[in-house]
Amino acid sequence: MIETINIHKTFGENKVLQGINAQLKPGMNNLIIGGSGSGKTTLLKCIVGLHEPTEGEVLYDGQNFTNMDFVERVPIRKQIGMLFQSSALFDSMTVEDNIIFPLNLFTKMPRSEKIDRANFCLERVNLAGKNKLYPSELSGGMKKRVGIARAISMQPKYLFVDEPNSGLDPKTSILIDELIAEITQEYQTTTVVVTHDMNSVMGIGDHIIFLNEGKKWWEGSNKEIAHTDNPELNSFVFASKFMQAAREKL
Numbered sequence: 001m002i003e004t005i006n007i008h009k010t011f012g013e014n015k016v017l018q019g020i021n022a023q024l025k026p027g028m029n030n031l032i033i034g035g036s037g038s039g040k041t042t043l044l045k046c047i048v049g050l051h052e053p054t055e056g057e058v059l060y061d062g063q064n065f066t067n068m069d070f071v072e073r074v075p076i077r078k079q080i081g082m083l084f085q086s087s088a089l090f091d092s093m094t095v096e097d098n099i100i101f102p103l104n105l106f107t108k109m110p111r112s113e114k115i116d117r118a119n120f121c122l123e124r125v126n127l128a129g130k131n132k133l134y135p136s137e138l139s140g141g142m143k144k145r146v147g148i149a150r151a152i153s154m155q156p157k158y159l160f161v162d163e164p165n166s167g168l169d170p171k172t173s174i175l176i177d178e179l180i181a182e183i184t185q186e187y188q189t190t191t192v193v194v195t196h197d198m199n200s201v202m203g204i205g206d207h208i209i210f211l212n213e214g215k216k217w218w219e220g221s222n223k224e225i226a227h228t229d230n231p232e233l234n235s236f237v238f239a240s241k242f243m244q245a246a247r248e249k250l
Helices: 040-048 070-077 095-106 111-124 140-151 170-187 198-204 231-249
Strands: 002-011 014-024 028-033 055-060 080-083 158-162 190-194 207-212 215-220
Touching (some): 002 040, 014 207, 028 040, 080 140, 095 111, 207 231
Parallel strands (some): 028 190, 080 158
Antiparallel strands (some): 002 014
8 A cells, every 4th residue: 555644745836735645555546636737747756756745755555665765765666667648668679678678677587588578568468469569660559558568567566657548549548447457456556547537537446536736635436426516526527528528529
């Protein structure tokens, strides 16, 4: 389990996060949602250590990640898989080499075992045999799936996903959501997804945290979100559904 305790983050005079307390549980799709500027990506970056909180603590299974130095954080970072919004694949590397990149960084595994692991991960995301392709030869959905394959190459205990459906058509978005949910359940990862996609919220939102103006405004499941009387959340949900429907008609 990952726990955030009273997380604050400021940039100059800008208070982006104000006292976020949350528990992100294993075997669940923990979704962080909110409008632009609500602080959801900043919270994700504070949790993984890309930003240092101005105040507060992040705990990984009771270990105080915030108070650790770079070397002390390495064992936890080895257990983290990340899928970035842009997929962040290396254009000069093949699909196979992109997937084994974390294995090169963090393990002394022989190359033959790394390739076996890459093959397993590609099969898991339904891209078997695509090892020697380059990112420029892949569709947007395929790039996301390669990103997921790389994220799970280290068999992570914690999986972080930033806007996985950005730039994807609705059908491909559903496939990516289903893949994330399957991996979460199969490996019992603590999965944290930052998204504004209401299809993702309603489809895989086991545990949802809604941020508004840098504060935790609401918390619950996708079954509860439809019955909330929280006006800010209702406004976000309605606006998101309206804009999504409008885009699909274009």
